[in-house]
Amino acid sequence: MSFAGTVLDMIRRSEANRAALQARRNRINDLRSRYIGQYDRHRLLVDKEISPEELQRIKQEIRRQIRRERIRTRVLTVVVGTMAAVLVVLVMLFVLGKIKV
Structure with a gap:
């Protein structure tokens, strides 16, 4: 073999x-x-020439967007958390029999 x-x-x-x-x-x-x-695959990155004023404006815009996202996230967290807490309290009251449907 x-x-x-x-x-x-x-x-x-x-x-x-x-x-x-x-x-x-x-x-x-x-x-x-x-x-x-x-x-x-072998292309090199090319640095773009940007004026300092333009660079500062871009940085400010990015920071502004980040702040907006953080505020939106915090508001959404508070709203959803409050709704969840109210729902939990209502379910507990219903289960304990204090609320009749």
Whole structure:
């Protein structure tokens, strides 16, 4: 008995796996190029020249957005928490029989 059949089978599986891997990479690169333009893994980032005033305005806008999100989150937390507390109290009163429906 020889192992030629199993070796050939391993070689075929390795070739199939390589082909599948390359197909996945091509598909991912195609999707990336559709969404973000021409995709190049080796493209370097380029620093944009921005004036100090423009940079300050961008920073202020980001900070303003963060503040708005925090306020919105706090208000939502208080509202939902209050509603949950009222609901818990009403359920407890109903279970204890103090409120008749």
